[in-house]
Amino acid sequence: MGSKIVLKKFFTKKSTIVFLCIIAAIVIAGILAPWIAPHDPVEQKLENKFLMPSWEYPMGTDNFGRCIFSRILYATRKTLGFSFLCTVIAAAIGITLGLIAGFKGGIIDTIIMRTCDVLYAFPSLVLVMAIVGIFGTGIFNVIIAMLIMQWLWYARVVRNLTASEKCKSYISAAKVCGTKNTKIIFSHIFPNIIPYMIAIFTVDFGHTILSISGYSFLGLGVQPPESEWGAMISDGRSFINTDSWLMFWPGIMILITVVIVNIIGDHMRDALDSQSV
């Protein structure tokens, strides 16, 4: 519909460009980690432990004398890469099934929504615990367990929106005119749910970053000695009284990244809103 105008509006907003640049910088820093990290992220130098930030160690060192800055850089790849992968797959599955369920109604709706109900009956944390318990700890098992739960979000909201949108008179009018179902879904219903989807996707991507680092915090996801933001907070928590910067850096990285992701989503939403008014 007017998606070009929306995108133009989105990309011409100066603050959006700034935030996109910051997130791009974080992503690029993560990708280039092997070349720009000043130290080996897993190399232990016990004589250097608990150093304050300096030119040699920009964020100081941890309890094993490892360079925190280098560990943060390597952790970026894990946390952001895995979170993005997980969210995109979940959104694709959820939106498709939600549209089908809401639009078709009847038995297909019942099957999809009852599947949701049954899966909802397994709180994601329990499912992650169960799957990690059966197949062993590790980030891929965590992601698979999260995916089983994550698409429900999208499916449920899309289904409810589609179902209430479907009852509106313009859809009935389109049906009377003989418009094909696929055309109704893609040109009439889908544009109406996009603002919600973008709002949910960004919130969800933020959630996923928080969950993936949360599971690593609990020791289920990325395993030591590899670094991950949540796991680094867990490592640093024991030293909160004496050397609190250990858990300060990974926490602030999560916070900044997720804040920016949410702001970008909000800008996209604003652009869409001004279009639809």
Place this chain on the structure above:
Amino acid sequence: MAKYVIKRLLILIPILFLVSIIAFGLVRLMPGNAEVAYLQAAGIPPTEELIETVRKDMGYDRPLLVQYFDWLGKAVRLDFGISYASKKVVSEELFGALQYTAKLAGFSSLIVLAVSIPMGIVSAVKSNKAPDNVNRVVAFVGASMPSFWLGPLLVQLFSLTLGWLPVQGAMSFRHLILPSITMSVLYIATYSRLLRNSLLENISKRFVTYSRARGVSENKIITNHVLRTSMIPVVTTFGINFGHMIAGSTIVEVLFSWPGLGRLIISSIAARDFPMIQGYIVLMAVIFILVNLATDLITVVLDPRMREAL
């Protein structure tokens, strides 16, 4: 409406049946079989004969189907057996822990609703002015805050530095405050923005223009028309999230040593305490299903357009 409710209640039977199969099956799939887990939990080194004896005693030598129906028959009466680890009755331990988790989730929900509904309304009415911008910043930071980072920071400020609140435990109401705040921050951020966005979406709709043209007061338009329509996505998401709140309290419970279900299940999984894990899964399933049912019914009550879609 009554027909819809009966239909939803009838669907619960196959759902619960499926949940029971999954709860039974998942635990059976866990590595390290139940007999070994039972002996290890009791602190006895497992030998061939002992494993054989336990297998007979616990009835694990019977066909799987017989075991399942035996388990199901007891589960219906809330009898999940005796915990391997603590040797106490599973359902009693679960309901004991549930009280604490419910207290935590309930108090957090109260905080969430009390803060996010006024926040959302004010920032929608004053959209893109000072209050909205303040809410925007609060929401962005709140939604992006890892609870496993916020919790320790709050402890450092309110417990270690100021000495106002206890570090951990669950002895009094004061112990409830920090965990609840830690848990509610994310949800306050989500709901206040969701409500604000939803309100703005509806404020620009035609029925608002018509109401204004008819001379209906602005307050009445907001409370009677816009708010009611705008609450739908909020209620849907709140319903989805309340169950997640009960289950997702694990990190907070671990952080604050809160004796709820989250801590119980983590120690049960570590100890391979099968009866406890099965009981937990079934209990959670029942809670989730009831919450989702309530959510759907409230959505229908709020949005008459949905009734036609039933």
